[in-house]
Amino acid sequence: MSLYLLFDVGNTRLKWAAVESTQQPSDRQKKLWAYSGSISSKSLASPEHRAELADYIAKTLPKPDAIGFTCVAGKGVIENLQSLFPQWSDISWKQLKGDSQYNSLRTLYQDPSKLGADRWAAVIGARALSNTNTLIINAGTATTIDLLSSNGVHYGGWILPGLELMHKSLEGNTAQLPLAVRDETSYGFGLSTNNAIISGCDAAQIGAIQYAIQLAKEMNHPVEKVWIDGGNAKILAAQMSKFKGQSSLTVESTETIEGLVLRGIWAWLLQNL
Numbered sequence: 310m311s312l313y314l315l316f317d318v319g320n321t322r323l324k325w326a327a328v329e330s331t332q333q334p335s336d337r338q339k340k341l342w343a344y345s346g347s348i349s350s351k352s353l354a355s356p357e358h359r360a361e362l363a364d365y366i367a368k369t370l371p372k373p374d375a376i377g378f379t380c381v382a383g384k385g386v387i388e389n390l391q392s393l394f395p396q397w398s399d400i401s402w403k404q405l406k407g408d409s410q411y412n413s414l415r416t417l418y419q420d421p422s423k424l425g426a427d428r429w430a431a432v433i434g435a436r437a438l439s440n441t442n443t444l445i446i447n448a449g450t451a452t453t454i455d456l457l458s459s460n461g462v463h464y465g466g467w468i469l470p471g472l473e474l475m476h477k478s479l480e481g482n483t484a485q486l487p488l489a490v491r492d493e494t495s496y497g498f499g500l501s502t503n504n505a506i507i508s509g510c511d512a513a514q515i516g517a518i519q520y521a522i523q524l525a526k527e528m529n530h531p532v533e534k535v536w537i538d539g540g541n542a543k544i545l546a547a548q549m550s551k552f553k554g555q556s557s558l559t560v561e562s563t564e565t566i567e568g569l570v571l572r573g574i575w576a577w578l579l580q581n582l
């Protein structure tokens with residue numbers, strides 16, 4: 310049995326998981342992420358945090374047979390991460406990039422080297438999960454929405470500010486708007502400044518998803534599955550489910566999925582061992 314260590318370095322969080330060769334990137338059981346975790350990507354700049362993480366990983370993880378990663382948070386972060394494992398210097402770190410090849414998939418992005426590695430990994434992860442027309446939502450620092458057709462073509466996508474960025478930019482660039490806080494009444498047309506911001510930003514994101522579904526239909530790739538991952542996945546999925554009456558998609562076809570980017574890195578790594 311082999312062990313693979315996977316890292317997804319996002320602009321806010323660094324996620325990792327150790328998976329075994331007896332498991333598959335398409336597995337859905339919770340046990341899949343038995344050896345996983347996340348930390349703030351920025352905390353890697355601190356020598357104390359690096360030492361803590363190195364110590365934790367060295368104590369909890371056996372030496373992996375291969376390491377795969379994506380990084381959209383800048384070169385410095387990945388150098389800091391690699392510096393944590395001097396004892397594994399003989400293992401090559403395989404970096405999945407926006408223009409990395411994956412059998413059965415291709416992107417129409419004009420310059421694939423500019424496509425976010427995490428977006429491409431999520432597309433690969435989605436392909437590992439199903440062969441249907443799929444909308445891939447990564448609701449993280451930014452919210453990305455990508456269309457993958459059953460024919461294996463990535464038709465591109467959209468980049469929106471993530472929910473937190475939307476809230477912060479309203480607070481930071483206006484005189485009267487606070488940093489809004491979500492509560493159970495934050496739905497529908499806002500009847501307070503707070504709820505007007507929360508519901509307005511949710512509407513922008515859900516509206517974009519609904520529009521993407523409509524556009525995909527017009528392009529003759531009607532969406533059969535929507536995967537939502539990222540730190541704000543549960544929020545978006547919950548808000549989307551309230552719109553179910555108006556959507557051509559059933560609730561079952563919209564699902565949150567854990568570790569879609571990690572699954573994609575893993576599937577790609579398996580093709581490149």
Ligand SMILES: Nc1ncnc2c1ncn2[C@@H]1O[C@H](COP(=O)(O)OP(=O)(O)O)[C@@H](O)[C@H]1O
Nearest residue numbers: 319320321322448449450451471473539540541
């Ligand atoms: N514990 C948390 N730490 C940081 N961000 C969180 C947390 N829980 C939810 N979030 C939200 O998730 C976003 C980060 O999601 P994530 O998928 O990790 O992003 P990225 O891949 O860009 O690092 C933040 O912008 C924030 O809105």
Ligand SMILES: CC(C)(COP(=O)(O)O)[C@@H](O)C(=O)NCCC(=O)O
Nearest residue numbers: 319320381423424425449450451468
């Ligand atoms: C769009 C992103 C900032 C999303 O990053 P994240 O929110 O996952 O940290 C990242 O995928 C990126 O830097 N993309 C490069 C530009 C592109 O995809 O066209």
